Amino acid sequence: MRTSSNPVFKNLPRQEGVGGYANFGSGVAGAGQLGNQQYGEYGQQYGQQFQQAPATRAMTIDDVVTKTGITLAVLTVSAIASYALSTANPSLAPLFVIGGGIIGLVLVLIATFGRKMDNPAIVLAYAAFEGLFLGALSLMFTDVTFGGVGGSALIGQAVLGTFGVFFGMLVVYKTGAIRVTPRFTRMIIGAMVGVLVLMVGNLIASFFTDGGFGLRDGGPLAIVFSLVCIAIAAFSFLLDFDAADQLIRAQAPEKAAWGVALGLTITLVWLYVEILRLLSYFQRD
Helix, strand or coil, rough: CCEEEEEEEEHHHCCCCCCCCCCCCCCCCCCCCCCCCCHHHHHCCCHHHHCCCCCCCCHHHHHHHHHHHHHHHHHHHHHHHHHHHHHCCCCCHHHHHHHHHHHHHHHHHHHHHHCCCCCCCHHHHHHHHHHHHHHHHHHHHHHCCCCCCCCHHHHHHCCCCCCHHHHHHHHHHHHCCCCHHHHHHHHHHHHHHHHHHHHHHHHHCCCCCCCCCCCCCCHHHHHHHHHHHHHHHHHHHHHHHHHHHHHHHCEEEHEEEHHHHHHHHHHHHHHHHHHHHHHHHHHHH
16 A cells, blocks of 8 residues: 555554555555545544544445445435425525525535544434525525526436536446645645635725625636636545545444545535536626
8 A cells, every 4th residue: 555645544553465455446546645624633543542432343435335324315305305394495595595505514514624524313313404505405496486596307307417527436446547736736725725715805995896796697717616616626526435445445343434425415505506507607698
């Protein structure tokens, strides 16, 4: 196994022939630093406690698939309920968007900085509140009552596009077409930080000028910005896959799969919102 900047490998003793029973890339796709930054503290936690922790079953790819499936199922049910309730009572939509979004963000921060990435209660609570956010936001993007473009078919198209990108990037990772190297990881994380700064700047500017910097007004610049966000979110999947791969190789405890599920869900949510936003631009007159 190649040397990695991943904190979990800096603290774990070297073991020959360790590879779990299954992984995403079979070692072809590289051994880059853990994906989204929340994995850094998470991996370090396991690295520091590895020798002292009681014996437990090592994480496998089945654990990742199962936990991610459960998390997405909770998110989907919550989103459907939110969409239905908001359709029946439109005044609930802004409350679900604001409340679900804020609570979801707080839960992610608790999981990240509180080193609770493997806590299923926090992960599933995030999925539930983020589902409220997504369901109501989807309605607002597509319902003319909220200035949306009309046509709920956009939601289905966005869902298909999201999972199409997800499985496409999984193929890219498994084939090693793009290797997750430390340099690649730094580039993606830097791009995410840059996009976040632009989003916040655009929001602040919108308080003083109509449309802010024009990054979300549906014009040509907004379309380009959404395409950039979609590309960054897509490449972020490679970091998530690599994080799961490395934890499996390090024989992290089975509960670590909840942290991978959380990271994948966060990326999926971001990608879905950006695709839905982009599709809505093309539906405007």
